[in-house]
Amino acid sequence: IDPDQFQKILKYINSGIESGAKLETGGDKIGNTGYYIKPTVFSDVKDDMLIAKDEIFGPVQTIFKYKSMDEVVRRANDTNYGLGAGVFTQNIDKANTLARALRAGSVWINCYDVFDAAIPFGGYKMSGIGREKGVYSLSNYLQVKAIITLLKNPAWL
Numbered sequence: 001i002d003p004d005q006f007q008k009i010l011k012y013i014n015s016g017i018e019s020g021a022k023l024e025t026g027g028d029k030i031g032n033t034g035y036y037i038k039p040t041v042f043s044d045v046k047d048d049m050l051i052a053k054d055e056i057f058g059p060v061q062t063i064f065k066y067k068s069m070d071e072v073v074r075r076a077n078d079t080n081y082g083l084g085a086g087v088f089t090q091n092i093d094k095a096n097t098l099a100r101a102l103r104a105g106s107v108w109i110n111c112y113d114v115f116d117a118a119i120p121f122g123g124y125k126m127s128g129i130g131r132e133k134g135v136y137s138l139s140n141y142l143q144v145k146a147i148i149t150l151l152k153n154p155a156w157l
Contacts, residue, residue: 001035001058002035003035005035005057005058006029006035006037008058009037009056009057009058009059009060010028010029010037012050012051012054012056012058012060013026013027013028013037013040013051013060015049015050015051016042016045016049016050016051016060016062019046019049019050019051020044020046020049021042021043021044021045021046021049021051021062022042022043022044023040023041023042024041024042024043024063025038025039025040025041026038026039026040026041026059026060027040037058037059038059039059039061040058040059040060040061041060041061041063042060042061042062042063043063045062045063045064047064047075047078049062052064053079053080054081055081055083055127069094069097069098072098073098073101073102076102076103076104077101077102077103079125080125080126081123081124081125081126081127082102082103082104082105082123082124082125082126082127083104083105083106083122083123083124083127083128084104084105084106084107084108084113084123085099085102085104085106085107085108086107086108086109086111086112087099087107087108087109087110088109088110089109089110092109095109095110096109103124103125104123104124104127105121105122105123105124105127105128105131106121115133116133117133117134118133118134119133119134120132120133120134120135120136120137121133121134
């Protein structure tokens with residue numbers, strides 16, 4: 001990462017601490033050279049916290065408690081972003097039901113951050129438009145045109 005992203009991630013971490021999330025581990029840089037940040041985990045995260053609402057793009061994990069699947073879907077979809085989601089469970093039916101309900105471009109079940117060049121990748125909402133990889137990425141380079149001509153003697157009449 002570059003110095004700007006490094007500082008941005010540290011600001012998110014400080015915001016989490018200041019807003020009352022519990023810092024379970026990490027939270028600072030590693031060493032005196034480079035832009036390395038310790039993997040950071042927050043618990044007791046509330047929906048209105050900045051670390052809950054934004055895409056951090058750094059080694060920061062936020063942990064939420066929930067009481068029902070409906071609550072999970074509501075809370076997950078009530079963000080401005082939708083790049084990816086991860087579902088870990090032994091119940092594959094619940095996992096697939098949840099995956100269909102989430103407004104995210106990619107949903108990983110019992111894994112995370114696994115990619116294949118043939119699988120489209122991209123986000124929903126403010127996480128981007130369009131798709132990278134796979135045949136869907138070709139649409140970014142195509143321009144569709146419709147040409148309509150009035151025929152005096154169409155063949156189908």
